[in-house]
Amino acid sequence: MKKIIVLGGTGFVGAHVCEKLVRQGWHVTVPTRRRSNAQSVQHLPGLTVRELDVHDAAALQDAVAGHDALVNLVAILHGTQAEFERVHVALSHTIAHACAVAGVAQVVQISALGADALQPQTLPSMYLRSKSEGEAVLMQAAVGAGATDRKGFDLSILRPSVIFGEQDKFLNVFAKLQKLLPVLPLAGAGARFQPVWVEDVANAVVRCLEGACDQPSPRIIEAVGPEVFTLKQLVQLSGQLAGIAGGFGRTVIGLPMWAGRLQATLMGLAPGEPVMSHDNLDSMKVDNVASGKHPGLASLGITPSALQPIAQDYLSRA
Numbered sequence: 001m002k003k004i005i006v007l008g009g010t011g012f013v014g015a016h017v018c019e020k021l022v023r024q025g026w027h028v029t030v031p032t033r034r035r036s037n038a039q040s041v042q043h044l045p046g047l048t049v050r051e052l053d054v055h056d057a058a059a060l061q062d063a064v065a066g067h068d069a070l071v072n073l074v075a076i077l078h079g080t081q082a083e084f085e086r087v088h089v090a091l092s093h094t095i096a097h098a099c100a101v102a103g104v105a106q107v108v109q110i111s112a113l114g115a116d117a118l119q120p121q122t123l124p125s126m127y128l129r130s131k132s133e134g135e136a137v138l139m140q141a142a143v144g145a146g147a148t149d150r151k152g153f154d155l156s157i158l159r160p161s162v163i164f165g166e167q168d169k170f171l172n173v174f175a176k177l178q179k180l181l182p183v184l185p186l187a188g189a190g191a192r193f194q195p196v197w198v199e200d201v202a203n204a205v206v207r208c209l210e211g212a213c214d215q216p217s218p219r220i221i222e223a224v225g226p227e228v229f230t231l232k233q234l235v236q237l238s239g240q241l242a243g244i245a246g247g248f249g250r251t252v253i254g255l256p257m258w259a260g261r262l263q264a265t266l267m268g269l270a271p272g273e274p275v276m277s278h279d280n281l282d283s284m285k286v287d288n289v290a291s292g293k294h295p296g297l298a299s300l301g302i303t304p305s306a307l308q309p310i311a312q313d314y315l316s317r318a
């Protein structure tokens, strides 16, 4: 039986990943900052929740010992430069060190489409730059670079576009906003995405752990769905599929960048996570669609699912 430690296993994607891993009959450990955050997974058979600060190198090293593989889904979408560096770059160093010392044989890193480990500084947002730097750290460690006393590990990096599914914070949020507002002012309306279903991403993690991909390690896989949409199309679709305004959805008005930035500043003043931050707007300066430079989900034997039938099912019930 494989033993897998899943960092970020309590989140939206993590809960689907953990469910698939326990279904394989594997034992799963999920570290969390607070046990109460683990409600989505703590009932799963063969899964152990551990309250732990994953940024504490000694604690993480202790936690990964005895595991065959580590999956990392820890990430933030909003924050300062220092927060992005801590969560996406420094944590990658901590993971790389812990896995090398403990002899963890496999690592699956969930990154993001648009990341580029070879040239992080050319990317438009703190999110993409830090995700790319995190990839680079793990890629170096995977091949054992810079360490004579430690072995590397098998590394799979998944780069998903925006992920949809019943608990997503994307289509659900835009549908909810249309319940509240008569029209929807939208920044970045022309940005293009290739949404991928959360179940396809979770299956991809399992397939990587099974060694299903014939690409050599470290391998990068672009996890995208079969269709490309603009942000405006996705927002309109979310309203329509949720049955808002008689199934027509609200009118979506594309904002020029200056107005989008003003909107982001105002959202930043409100408590809680903003729907759209300055850094999110920066990320959308480049399209979030497959580059074709790396294999897709087909390389893992997965045929990606179309968005509409799945999103209709959960948005119409929400």
Ligand SMILES: NC(=O)c1ccc[n+]([C@@H]2O[C@H](COP(=O)([O-])OP(=O)(O)OC[C@H]3O[C@@H](n4cnc5c(N)ncnc54)[C@H](OP(=O)(O)O)[C@@H]3O)[C@@H](O)[C@H]2O)c1
Pocket (backbone or CB within 6 Å): 007, 008, 009, 010, 011, 012, 013, 014, 031, 032, 033, 034, 037, 038, 054, 072, 073, 074, 075, 076, 087, 110, 111, 112, 113, 160, 161, 162, 163, 164, 170
């Ligand atoms: N959702 C998407 O559309 C999307 C698109 C592209 C890529 N991705 C990537 O997919 C992965 C999973 O995304 P997700 O949507 O499932 O994220 P999520 O729901 O926000 O979950 C992230 C998890 O990371 C942990 N976490 C958050 N901040 C942390 C911090 N400062 N220190 C330690 N742990 C922290 C949390 O665990 P605890 O609260 O239990 O500690 C949380 O469960 C991420 O790498 C993300 O970048 C997601």
